[in-house]
Amino acid sequence: MSSGYSADTIAQSLLTDSPDVSQLADEIASASSISRDKAIELIRQVALQANAALFPPITHLELILTEGCNLACTYCFEKEMLGYRRMSIQTAKAALDLLFEYSGGARDLRITLFGGEPTLNFDAIRAATEYAEELAANAGKTLEFTTTTNGTLLTEQMAKYFAWHKIMVLLSIDGMASTNDRFRVDKRGLGTFDRVVLGLKTLKAEQPWIGVKMTVMPDNAPHLLEDVMGLYELGINQFVIGHATGIDWTPIAMQAYGEQLTKVYSWYVGHKGPDLRIAEFDEPGDGKAFFGCQAGRSTIAVGVDGEISACSKILALNNRKLLAKLGTVQFGLTHVRNRADLVGCSKVIAACNIQNIAADYQGGCFASNYSTHGDLFSPSLQDHQFSILNRIACSGCGSSH
Helix, strand or coil: CCHHHCHHHHHHHHCCCCCCHHHHHHHHHHHHCCCHHHHHHHHHHHHHHHHHHHCCCCCEEEEECECCCCECCCCCCCCCCCCCCECCHHHHHHHHHHHHHHCCCCCEEEEEEECCCHHHHHHHHHHHHHHHHHHHHHHCCEEEEEEEECCCCCCHHHHHHHHHCCEEEEEECCCCHHHHHHHCEECCCCECHHHHHHHHHHHHCCCCCCEEEEEECHHHHHHHHHHHHHHHHCCCCEEEEEECCCCCCCHHHHHHHHHHHHHHHHHHHHHCECCEECHHHHCCCCCCCCCCCCECCCEEEECCCCEEECCHHHHHHCCCCCCCCCEECCCECCCHHHHHHHHHCHHHHHHHHHCCCCCCCCCCCHHHHHHHHCCCCCCCHHHHHHHHHHHHHHHCCCCCC
16 A cells, blocks of 8 residues: 555544545545555544544444434424435444444443334334344344334334344333323324324333333423323333423423422332333432533434434434534544544533533533534533432422522
8 A cells, every 4th residue: 555545644634624535535545556445444444443542432323214204293303304214224234333343342232223213114123133133142242222212103013023122112202191292293283192102002012111201391391290100100111301402491491390300209219119210310420420421422323324423413403414423334433523522522611611510510412502502512501400400309309499
C-alpha cells in the first residue's frame, strides 16, 4: 500500500469534522491499486481500532426496522421520521455484525427491535433475532432482546415467537382507556386502548412477564397512580414511566406529575414482588458516573438505510441528515469526533456549570436538549426540574416541593 494511506493517515482522516469515507475509499483504492472493497475493509478496521482505543465498547443496539406506523399518536417523537421505508434483512445483519465487532470483550449484549412499529417488518425481526443468536453462540456472548410495540397488530404467531426467543415486550400504552385514548390514536383519530388490551392478552397467553412504556402528558399527569394501578390489575408486570419531552409543561402540571410519581413510589413499595418491577425506583442512581447518557457511549441506533446514530431519539430528529452521525454499517463508526463529543460531553459540562446545575444534573437527554434549544449539548432546564421530581419521588419523602 502507498505510504500516503497508512493506518495512521486514515485515522487522521476519521478525526476530521465530517469525514467523507466513500471518497476516501475511492482514493485509497486508486492510489494503492487495491479493490474498493479492500479499501472499505481497511477503513473499517482502522475505525474499529480507533474506537476501541478511545471509547467504551458498544453493548446495546437499537435496530430501526421500519419507519412506518399504523397509529398517529399526537406526541410521537418520531412523527418527523415516519414513512414507508423498511430495513432490509441484509442491513439488519450488517448492523448485528457491527455490534459484535464493537462489543470488544463485553459479554452481555442488548438488542432492541424498534420502529416505527416493528411488527410491520416481522420478517426482519425473525431474521435479526436468529442471526444474532447465531453470532452470540459463536462468540460466547449472552443476548437480551427487547421490542417496543403499540400492540395493535400482534398475532398469536408473533406472541409465540417472542416467547420462544425470550424477547421481552414493552407495550406502548399510557394508562387506562380515558388516559390512553386522549393521545394514542390511530390514523382515523380513534382510541387504541381496547386493541392494545387484546394484544396484551395475546402476549400473556404465551409469556407471563409483560412491560409497558408509559408516556405521561401534562393533561394526564393527575391520573398517573390510578393508571399504573389499573394496568397492574390487567396483568402488567413492569413499568417504564417517562414524562413527555419536547413540549412545555406548566408549573401546575409538573407539580401534579411530581405528586403522582411520589404516590406511585409509595404504592410500589407496598406492592413490590416477583410480579412487579419499576426499575427506575429500584435503581435510581445518583447520576454521578458520567455526564450525558448512554447514547453514543455504549448504545447506537441503526436506521433503515444503515446509517448509525447515537440513539433512536436523536435519529428521529432528522433521519435524512443525521445529527451527530456516527457512521454506517458498511464503514463502521467512522465519525470519531462526533462520538467524542457525545462521550466526553465537554460542551454539556460547560453549559451545566454556567447554569449552576452541574452538581446535581448530568446534562439529560441529548434529543430532549435539541428539542428545547436546537442543540444536543445545551441542557433543558425543564428536564432538570423533572430529574429533581424523580429524585424526590424515589426518596419517598411524600412531597414534590
